[in-house]
Amino acid sequence: MLSTTVRTGRMGAGGWTLYPPLSLQTGDAFPMMILCDSHDGASSIMGAINVIVTIMNMRAPGMNFAENAPVLLSWLITAYLLIAVMPVLAGA
Numbered sequence: 001m002l003s004t005t006v007r008t009g010r011m012g013a014g015g016w017t018l019y020p021p022l023s024l025q026t027g028d029a030f031p032m033m034i035l036c037d038s039h040d041g042a043s044s045i046m047g048a049i050n051v052i053v054t055i056m057n058m059r060a061p062g063m064n065f066a067e068n069a070p071v072l073l074s075w076l077i078t079a080y081l082l083i084a085v086m087p088v089l090a091g092a
Helices: 002-008 028-059 070-092
Strands: none
Touching: 028 070
16 A cells, blocks of 8 residues: 555545545546555465465374364464455455
8 A cells, every 4th residue: 555655646545445436536546556455355365375275284194173273273264264255355
């Protein structure tokens, strides 16, 4: 989001809802803000994939998922939910 200010000289005025009529006030800043949001979504998905792959590959040999710590299982479920929900949020 900071690059929006650096490149265009002003912040996107869409607010936290990214309401389109407010975007008419900002010129080039609003499309740059949408680009930044899509970059954030893509990096979140890649981070969730990294978490899942790490949990799958770094377990002790012969250890099943029921023997993992509850915190690790909650982290795994959160990563799966992030992968499932992020494309829907990006499409909205």
